[in-house]
Amino acid sequence: MSEVLWEQNHGFPRFKKRGAMRSFVFPQLSSNPIQNSSVKLPVIGWVKFWQSRAIPDGGIIKQARVVNRASGWYVMLTVAWDVKIPEVMPHGNPLGIDVGLTNFIATSNSLLVKRPRFFIEAERKLKLLQKRVSKKRIGSNNWRKAQKKVALLHEYVANCRSDWYRKISHQICNDVGMVFVEDLNLVGLSRGMLGKHCLDAGWGQFFTILEQTCWKRGVYFQKVDAKKTSQICPNCGVATGKKELSERTHNCSNCGYTTDRDVAAARFSSN
Incomplete structure (x- = not known):
């Protein structure tokens, strides 16, 4: 059976651990899927969200990826836009x-x-939070809460680093x-x-x-x-x-x- 699956390019089935899959994709969306600060997702329906930027004129929303992070749920929209990207030529200082x-x-x-x-400045606090996770029973509610605190600290460090990079750029x-x-x-x-x-x-x-x-x-x-x-x-x-x-x-x-x-x-x- 495994040889038949391998020949058909199906691969081998893998165990889907709970919490391992943190995102899923909707490859196709309906026409005009964004209205009144809500996005229409297949099967799920209309979901309210905070739109960080406007969709450009002439842009068509092709797909949506829903991502679960420590700070909440995010939706990433892929937009097809018929525009010619100008190439920057060497000039100036x-x-x-x-x-x-x-x-x-x-x-x-x-x-x-x-x-x-x-990361070095947050390492001491991270070590403390990870030590608390190790003392909790795996799978319990307290274990999940302690894990979320570790994930929030990692996300905070990543956001601080990215924000500083953009400012210095x-x-x-x-x-x-x-x-x-x-x-x-x-x-x-x-x-x-x-x-x-x-x-x-x-x-x-x-x-x-x-x-x-x-x-x-x-x-x-x-x-x-x-x-x-x-x-x-x-x-x-x-x-x-x-x-x-x-x-x-x-x-x-x-x-x-x-x-x-x-x-x-x-x-x-x-x-």
């Missing part, structure tokens, strides 16, 4: 960005932003026409000795949000090769050699240019 753990970002115009430790896009960031091996960094701190920094999510913000603001976004950005002087182009992590200042013996190591790497990326 260039800005290079170097990311790190001491300074979250260092820009080519000498802006240094300290790294906020969202808009600040970066002010008075610039091009933004260049390093194309880092984020998977390799997350598996290193400082993996927890790299994951807490969330550079991948920051780059994604920054790219979206640049597109909305009409700023050109490009990833550049991250190799030897801190080993070449951005002022004269002479190789200064490999630096230790404790060496935070860039000193060029050829032209005498001196600046912060991360700022020098950011300026080299924008050249």
Whole structure:
């Protein structure tokens, strides 16, 4: 029987644990499914919801995904919109960005932003809540309540991180026409000795949000090769050699240019 299912591309049946499935999709919706702050879902009917943004003119709602999170239920609407997306071309002032753990970002115009430790600051409270979960009987109401508190804290940390990324992205896009960031091996960094701190920094999510913000603001976004950005002087182009992590200042013996190591790497990326 299993061979027949496998040949028909059905796969093997899996046990559906309670609480494992946190979302489901309605692939088709009726015409005009949103009216008076309510969305009409098949089988379920009209459901009231808070609409975060308006549906664009000419947009057709194709499907809806209902997601269950710790803070409540959410509906994600997929809209088909016949519009030509303009491609942003290089223009204006260039800005290079170097990311790190001491300074979250260092820009080519000498802006240094300290790294906020969202998860590290919440880790002590998270450890306490997880300890309370371990002492509850699995499946009981108190166990579910304790689990929900852990999930709410995780969601709060994620929301704080995302909100900060969007604010700093808009600040970066002010008075610039091009933004260049390093194309880092984020998977390799997350598996290193400082993996927890790299994951807490969330550079991948920051780059994604920054790219979206640049597109909305009409700023050109490009990833550049991250190799030897801190080993070449951005002022004269002479190789200064490999630096230790404790060496935070860039000193060029050829032209005498001196600046912060991360700022020098950011300026080299924008050249």
